[in-house]
Structures are given as C-alpha cells and as structure tokens.
Amino acid sequence: MTVKKPTKPKNLSGPRRPTAPRADALPSREQLLAALAEQTDIKGKRDLAKVFGIRGDMRRPFKAMLAELEGEGVITRTRKALRRTAALPHVTVLDIPADADPEDMHAFPAQWNDEEGEKPRVTVLSGRDARVAPAPGDRILARIDAGDAEIPVYTAKAMKILDKPRRGQIGIVRMDDDGARLIPVDRKQKEMRIPLGDLLTAGDGDLVEVEVKLSGRLMIPRAKVVAVIGNPMSEGAVSLIAIHNLEIPYRFPASVIREADEASEIGLKGREDWRDVPLITIDPADAKDHDDAVYARPDTDPANKGGHIVIVAIADVAAYVRPGTALDREAYTRGNSVYFPDRVVPMLPERISNELCSLKEGVPRAALAVRMIIGADGKKRSHSFHRILMRSAAKLSYQQAQAAIDGKADEQTGPLLDPILRPLYAAYDAMAHARDHRGPLALDLPERKILLDDKGMVRDIHIPDRLEAHRLIEEMMIAANVAAAETLEQKKSALLYRVHDEPSSEKLQALRDFLGSLDIAIKKSDSVRASDFNGILAQSRKAGNVEQVSEMVLRSQAQAEYNADNYGHFGLNLDRYAHFTSPIRRYADLIVHRALIKALGLGDDGLSETELLHLPGIAQHISATERRAMRAERETADRLLAQFLATKIGARFEGRISGVTRSGLFVRLLETGADGFIPASSLGQDFYRYVEERQSMIGDRGGEKFTLGDRVTVRLLEAAPVAGALRFELLSEGERVNPSSVRRGNKRPPKSFGPKGRKKR
The missing domain is CATH 2.40.50 (OB fold (Dihydrolipoamide Acetyltransferase, E2P))
Structure with missing residues (x-):
C-alpha cells in the first residue's frame, strides 16, 4: 500500500492532528504509533480516526490496521482506550x-x-x-x-x-472468638487476621500458605489462604513446612515421570565388561539407592611393591539424563536431593535413582569407573577412567563391613573377608597415612540423627558411631574426586570445581582475639593452612577447652561452593577437587561426568557447548540450591526437636553455649543437640556487656562471665514447634572475672577473683 505525503494538519477541537494524510490514504504505522505515544488525550479508535481524518470507506481498512498492530503486540487496548504498548526501561x-x-x-x-x-x-x-x-x-x-x-x-x-521475595507465607490457622488468625512459621513475621471468607477449607491447626493483603486506611495486613497444606502434627508434615516455606520442588512434572518410565536399561554396547570385577557397595543400612561401589587388590607390579589397585565405580547417570531433556531440566532446577528425617526429596525420579542407576547386588549396571594405582605410601601414582558395565558382588552396610574386619563376620561377610574386605582395608590404611601427612582440617564434629516413629514424631536422637568403614569410603571417594579434576584439567576441559576458600582476614582476626583470651596463639599471617588449625585443636584438647575452640574454628571457615574457577579446597588441603561420586543426588557430579565423557571420547552424551558456556551460572545456581537444602534440613530438625521437647516444659538440661550475641546466649543441649535461646535481660540483675573478642557476656558490676563453649545447666521455659524455637532459663553460675579489665578493653585474659554464690533456682 502506497502512503501519500501527509498534508499540513488543520486545527481541530479534540486531539491534535499531527500529520494528516490525504483523504484517500491511511496513515503509516509510524504515524499511528507516534500519535499514540505523543498525545495522551487520545482515548480510543474514534479519537484516533479524528486525528487522521478517517471516514467513509477508509474506516474498514483503518480498523483492520489497528487490529493488526494489536495482534502483533505493538499497541494494546484497555477497556475503551488504545495506547502504545509500554516499553521496558533501560x-x-x-x-x-x-x-x-x-x-x-x-x-x-x-x-x-x-x-x-x-x-x-x-x-x-x-x-x-x-x-x-x-x-x-x-x-x-x-x-x-x-x-x-x-x-x-x-x-x-x-x-x-x-533476593526474590516469597510469593506467600506459611503459617498455622488458629480459630478464636473473633474468627481466625495466622501464626506464621517464620519467627520474624507477625500474626495476622484471616477473614472467614478467605479460609478456603482450612480449619483450626491446619498448615496453610497465604498471600498478604493490606486493607483499610491504616493498611493493616490481612492473610488470604491460597493453599491448605495439611495438619503440621500429622505424619510427614513437619518437613513439608520447610519444603513449602523455601519453595523446594517436590512433585515431578508429568513429562519428567514419563521420560523416566520410558527409560530402558543400558547394555554392554560401547562399554568395557567389568561384570567379573567383585565391586561392592557399602552404605547406611537404610539406604535405598546405591550409586558408588569400591574394590581393591594388591598391585602385582614389581615397580609398585606394597602398592594397591583401587577402583571406584559410580552409577552412569549421564547415560539416562541427557542435556536438554525434561529429566535434565528438572534435575538442574532442584540442584540436589534434600534429606529429611521423614522423607527424601530426590533430584531424580525413583525409576532413575532407585532402579536404573542403583548398583544393585547381582544386577548388571552401567557405571563410570576410575582405576587408581596407589603406592605403598598411600599416594596416588596414576589413574584412568573407564565407561563400564558392572555387577555388584555384595550390598553391605557400614556396620556389617566393620564388624567383619573386627572379627565378627556374618554369613554374608564371611566369604567376602579375605578376597574383598581385607584388601579394601589394606588399601585404605595406606591412603589414610597419606591423608594424615597431607593434613586436612581435622574438625570432626558429631552429627546427631533423629529417628521418627510411625506417626512422624521423634522416637530417638543419637550420635551414630563413626566407624573406619565410613572413613574408608570417604577417603576413596575423595581420591576419585581428585582424579576427576586432574583428568579434566589435563584435557584442558572446563569443569565445575568444588572449592573452599581460606578464612577471611576478618574471621582470622576474630579467631586470634578469642584464642588470645585462652592463651592459645595462632600465627599472625593471613596465609594459614589447615594444619595450623589442627595444631590449635590439639592444644585445646590438652587444655580441656576443645569444644569452645572447635566452635570458633568452625565459624572462621568459609562456606564451600561450586565454581567454574579453581581456588582450591582449603579444608581438604587439596589444590584441585571436583564432585564426581554422587550424580544421583548432585547436579554438579552429573556435569563432571558429562565433562569426562566428552574429554575422553567415551560417548556422544557428554557436556554440550552450550553447557560449557553456562558453567558459571550453573555453579551459582547449584550452590544456591545446596544452601537451600541445608537450611531446610536444619529448620526441620529444629522443629522436630522443639516438638519433642514441648512435653518437657520446666525440665532441666545440660548444654553448652553455642553462640554469644548482644541480645543473649544460644545454648545447645548435650543430649539432643536442640538449640535454644536465653535473652540477655534474663541472665541476672547485672548489666551484661557483650565482649566480641572473647565471645563472652560479662556482668558490668559482678564480673560474671559466660563464654562460647561453656557448659551450663538450663531450664526449658517455652517450646514453639512450628517455629522450631526454644527458650531457656539459665541456672548455672558463670566464671567471675575483674569487670574493670573488660571495660578498659583489655584483650588479655582477665584475672579471676573466685566464684561467687548465685541464688539457687
């Protein structure tokens, strides 16, 4: 359509005509858009037609032109008004x-x-x-x-x-005489009213998700229920609080389930046949998936006298989860599996994690294996990667394997003792010697395990025994991870490193100040090694204050993360390290598997060029999902423990001070590991001053001191299961020091002037 040159516009009443075309011509698209952008008084088609003098036979093509622009998204209609679609700011x-x-x-x-x-x-x-x-x-x-x-x-x-704000809040519905109110799960949020018409099907005690609306002239927040999650006291509901609150995906889309169900077992084609190698799995007794297997034997090469051959085989998840598939996108979104006392939120559907990629006893399974040559001194001399078909010779628990080595073999482990278990432990003994020589951070803090009953309530809390079998698997997995990073570096392939930075200068100074108050010295340089911390821990064991020092050493450490750039792993004292050994539950390991497949030419399902381009973003994302999982697991444990202790209000417990802040003391109970708070205002009649360099609260007048790591007796005053919060009353007396030395800012240990009687409570 030819557009004629517009004539000079006439003065009109109503919207100004910018450049009117001849009576027999339509305006150009540019003229239309300019008019809509420049003249705010154009309200609709009629005004726009008046601007350009549209009448008679021109009305039909003019309307068609507007419809075309609207269909393309160039202009938009709001009620009776037309306007140019808003542009995004720069x-x-x-x-x-x-x-x-x-x-x-x-x-x-x-x-x-x-x-x-x-x-x-x-x-x-x-x-x-x-x-x-x-x-x-x-x-x-x-x-x-x-x-x-x-x-x-x-x-x-x-x-x-x-930071992305949550789309809603999670809380418990409580009915009262005035209707309903929401008790938020997040301790920092305040209670809100819920209009009765906004309850959906929620009843008293139900866990719900709400959106918040402001109402009235005073902008009072009110909650509207958008989803009823269930009863928080019912079986499995406690972990659901964290799942919903942290927006952890826990239902697989239909497309993901369909892909998993359609997957078939991988055969021998394109693989080495290692089905006769007696690899075994050693896992927790209640494990449902088994993604790593090990084998060792003495090395018969005369050049490696006293050495060992160690094989670590890992389920070949990359063969089933390929880039760009629904399975891959969902695994990336989740980033990792999340483990709760009552459930697992897996990264991959059970068809993959518990079936096709589980190294079941006696069943052929696809795997990616690393074969390592270990010297008599425990150091790795060489290694090679292989894509294999294997068949696990046995499925053992940690306890079974350790009992057999300790002389208590059962019917299953007895025949495995000489051909499999003893060679494994011999190889581990050598590797452990090399580990001790390397000097990783020896901060072995106990981890409590929460056991639930059939109703999802806490049945028992215990610290599992730390066995040599655990350390054996751990050391062999570390060696395999190092081998993966070394191979990819040698092949000049990009990869995701598992990195752990050295402590910051600020955290090191805080640690120095604290250790100075205990007469423990640490070198002045900001460049420290893990072995320096091990020396500090050894001194504190002799001095009898290892709990205090361990807590502060832990706090001084940076957080491990994934990164496409390598800056080493401080805690393990390793120059290069990558996660390779658990692709069922960590997306990082799947990326490393794909990188190895591509770099070594082991198949056509390796890392894509697009993935290589996006490695920094992948690293950021999965580091964030890992932190989210850790927070969810911690919050769920807090809620379960608060629920467990809610029936013990008034009871006395032994604990240790696990944190000192201006607002009060955090105490961790010795028996259960539950954490609670003692407000500074409840410590006593004195004014307690927070002394950061000593991680202490010290009374201004009496000099009573409470320090990180101190053992104390407390009484439970309050338990809030939904929030996972406990409040204690302090019953113990603190050490008495000279308060004047604290006020002067003296960082040396204050002189004690003896205990002073405290009123018994």
Missing part, C-alpha cells in the same frame, strides 16, 4: 521462570501493569565473560536493549542477582 528488574531452559533463558518484568497488555518476553544473554551468571528461578537487575525494530525485541544482560 534498567529493570526481571524474573527468570524456574522452568526456563538454561541454554536459552528468558525472563519477564517483575512488575507489570496488566492494562499494558501481556508481559514482554526478554531473552537473557550470557557468555564466558559475563560478570553475573543468572539461573532459572533467579530475580535479576538487568540492562535492557529493545533493538531497532518497530516491535521491541528485548534482550537483557544481568547486572546483579537480587
């Missing part, structure tokens, strides 16, 4: 959907007026040189480019990853 906040394809990510504006039409889709650009690498589910601050086309084609470069 810098805006975007939300990346959780199910976005990591290889072709898109996002939508976090805030959008629905009257402006549909949210524009924005392509998120990334590259090897990107300073910020976002992932699906992230909220980002981004720089926007709309392109030069008439219809904006938006692309974005991430500037910063932002």
